[in-house]
Amino acid sequence: MKLAVEIENLTKDYKIGFWHKHTVRALDNLNLKVEAGQIFGLLGPNGAGKTTTIKLLVGLIKPTAGNARILGRDIKDIETHQKIGYCPENPYFYDYLTAYELMLYFAELFGLTKDAKKRAEKMLNLVGLHESDWHKPLRSFSKGMLQRVGLAQSLINEPEVVFLDEPMSGLDPIGRREIRELIARLPKRGITVFMSTHILSDIEVLCDSVAILNRGKLAAVGKLDELLFTKETNELEVILRGVTVEALSNEMKSLRVLEKPSGLQIRIKEYELVELISVIKKLGGSVVSVQPVKMSLEDFFVKETAKQEAK
Amino acid sequence: MKWLIVAKNTFRETIRDRVLYNLILFFLLITASALFLGDLTGGNEARTTVNIGLSATLIFGVLIAIFVGVGLVSKEIEKRTIYVILAKRVTRAEFLLGKYLGLCTVLLLNTGLMGIGVSVVVFTVGDLMRAISIWGAVFLIYMELCIITAVALVFSTFSSPILSTIFSFSVFVIGHFSSALKDIAQSIGSTSAKVFFTSLYYLLPNFSLFSITTQAAHGNLPTVSYLISVTTYAIFYILILISLAIIIFQNRDFR
Numbered sequence: 003m004k005l006a007v008e009i010e011n012l013t014k015d016y017k018i019g020f021w022h023k024h025t026v027r028a029l030d031n032l033n034l035k036v037e038a039g040q041i042f043g044l045l046g047p048n049g050a051g052k053t054t055t056i057k058l059l060v061g062l063i064k065p066t067a068g069n070a071r072i073l074g075r076d077i078k079d080i081e082t083h084q085k086i087g088y089c090p091e092n093p094y095f096y097d098y099l100t101a102y103e104l105m106l107y108f109a110e111l112f113g114l115t116k117d118a119k120k121r122a123e124k125m126l127n128l129v130g131l132h133e134s135d136w137h138k139p140l141r142s143f144s145k146g147m148l149q150r151v152g153l154a155q156s157l158i159n160e161p162e163v164v165f166l167d168e169p170m171s172g173l174d175p176i177g178r179r180e181i182r183e184l185i186a187r188l189p190k191r192g193i194t195v196f197m198s199t200h201i202l203s204d205i206e207v208l209c210d211s212v213a214i215l216n217r218g219k220l221a222a223v224g225k226l227d228e229l230l231f232t233k234e235t236n237e238l239e240v241i242l243r244g245v246t247v248e249a250l251s252n253e254m255k256s257l258r259v260l261e262k263p264s265g266l267q268i269r270i271k272e273y274e275l276v277e278l279i280s281v282i283k284k285l286g287g288s289v290v291s292v293q294p295v296k297m298s299l300e301d302f303f304v305k306e307t308a309k310q311e312a313k
Numbered sequence: 314m315k316w317l318i319v320a321k322n323t324f325r326e327t328i329r330d331r332v333l334y335n336l337i338l339f340f341l342l343i344t345a346s347a348l349f350l351g352d353l354t355g356g357n358e359a360r361t362t363v364n365i366g367l368s369a370t371l372i373f374g375v376l377i378a379i380f381v382g383v384g385l386v387s388k389e390i391e392k393r394t395i396y397v398i399l400a401k402r403v404t405r406a407e408f409l410l411g412k413y414l415g416l417c418t419v420l421l422l423n424t425g426l427m428g429i430g431v432s433v434v435v436f437t438v439g440d441l442m443r444a445i446s447i448w449g450a451v452f453l454i455y456m457e458l459c460i461i462t463a464v465a466l467v468f469s470t471f472s473s474p475i476l477s478t479i480f481s482f483s484v485f486v487i488g489h490f491s492s493a494l495k496d497i498a499q500s501i502g503s504t505s506a507k508v509f510f511t512s513l514y515y516l517l518p519n520f521s522l523f524s525i526t527t528q529a530a531h532g533n534l535p536t537v538s539y540l541i542s543v544t545t546y547a548i549f550y551i552l553i554l555i556s557l558a559i560i561i562f563q564n565r566d567f568r
């Protein structure tokens with residue numbers, strides 16, 4: 003297992019006030035490991051410390067304590083930057099350059115000279131920026147276009163790890179889906195994605211693993227499937243046919259039954275399954291399906307942040 | 314050679330900046346008006362033209378150096394364009410050096426063009442000798458501008474654009490009255506004030522070394538040894554300032 007990002011006891015205090023007398027702890031002792039080749043989602047409410055974490059990793063701010071490595075290399079080592087990409091939240095670029103000039107400039111910063119043009123064109127195409135917009139000044143770009151340029155520039159060096167801070171913000175539903183599909187394809191190109199968001203539906207379809215931050219602290223971390231099938235739900239959803247609601251209620255009290263076109267939908271605890279099946283047999287009905295109930299990410303998110311806050 | 318790429322882009326940024334052209338336009342207006350003023354003083358056209366032309370070259374050069382110089386870094390911070398740059402494979406030192414050298418290149422071009430403008434006007438007035446001899450003064454003006462740019466850069470790495478502009482102008486003005494600081498230090502009674510003014514005298518650049526406009530107006534060229542020693546002074550001063558800017562910049566958070 004190769005690690006893309008390893009974070010150890012990472013802590014960041016911001017100094018505030020005129021004389022920098024007060025401090026705010028934006029990130030508190032974060033420990034995190036991200037495997038290479040996946041899409042990793044950093045979740046959390048506003049002010050949770052997502053942006054702070056990403057800025058620390060790409061070297062824009064310095065940790066108060068702790069350390070981190072990207073691809074096994076210390077984040078303080080400038081060589082780390084050769085293999086990473088970064089797109090900030092609400093990216094903004096030079097007014098006086100066109101999208102194409104910006105891409106060339108950044109390509110050159112990575113030491114690409116001969117390939118710069120080819121690479122710039124490839125990435126602008128990849129993010130779906132219309133060719134007629136390539137040579138327009140960036141100051142005339144809409145938020146969605148800027149977001150695409152942001153993504154294109156983060157990939158200019160064909161990085162191994164890319165850090166995306168709220169990559170879907172400011173996009174319309176169609177643009178959002180396009181960018182989502184683009185991000186989903188990145189692991190196939192050998193790129194590990196480390197993204198932050200508070201849009202849960204994006205995370206649900208995109209991410210392999212997630213970490214939930216709240217007030218600078220880690221509230222939960224793990225593979226998305228595993229987190230959502232937690233023992234605490236332990237519920238099953240059974241669909242059945244050939245039985246009436248009344249007959250069923252007579253046999254088993256306090257059942258929550260819903261009538262659906264596919265049949266009756268019942269939610270039960272795992273241990274109630276044997277009893278339910280024998281009742282259905284007795285009534286002459288048939289079981290269409292039995293499925294574990296997946297907790298919605300939203301439920302999970304609310305639960306974990308509340309739990310963490312109670313600590 | 315990352316700094317060279319940053320410098321190239323800074324050059325492009327600056328020559329696409331409208332501020333630059335507005336200032337150049339003003340310079341042209343003033344220098345052209347010197348022709349008419351020159352007539353008024355009768356007989357000394359060439360001297361007046363050199364005086365006005367070179368003063369305008371310095372003033373507009375300083376305006377560009379400070380306004381554009383302060384903006385070099387602070388605009389990148391304010392518009393957050395610095396985020397993506399510093400996440401790339403470029404060190405903060407390379408970035409700063411590139412920014413500085415990019416603007417110095419623009420200033421070289423500018424000062425050169427302004428110098429040519431003054432030369433042409435002086436030549437029109439009919440004084441070939443002075444048209445050539447101003448170039449020693451133009452060179453020293455350029456050196457002064459390079460120092461001012463470095464000063465602006467240092468301030469802009471830690472303070473707001475407005476404060477940086479005010480500080481840089483103060484350094485420019487006080488630097489020209491450097492000898493006055495020494496006089497004050499000598500005449501003043503209290504020792505703490507003496508120490509203050511003396512250290513200010515040694516700390517701030519001595520720009521009077523760089524203004525030989527009057528000399529040029531009389532058609533005199535500076536000696537080569539003078540040029541060399543003043544240039545050495547300028548280079549040392551710039552190296553110290555840039556190192557200072559890099560140290561401050563490297564310890565900054567971009568949050």
Ligand SMILES: Nc1ncnc2c1ncn2[C@@H]1O[C@H](COP(=O)(O)OP(=O)(O)OP(=O)(O)O)[C@@H](O)[C@H]1O
Nearest residue numbers: 016018026028046047048049050051052053054568
């Ligand atoms: N420049 C700053 N100065 C002082 N405090 C800051 C600064 N930036 C962030 N903070 C504080 O640090 C904490 C974490 O902020 P951060 O921007 O990392 O959150 P976030 O998870 O990215 O939030 P959002 O979803 O709103 O983008 C917040 O409490 C915030 O108030």
Ligand SMILES: [Mg+2]
Nearest residue numbers: 052053054091
């Ligand atoms: Mg954020």
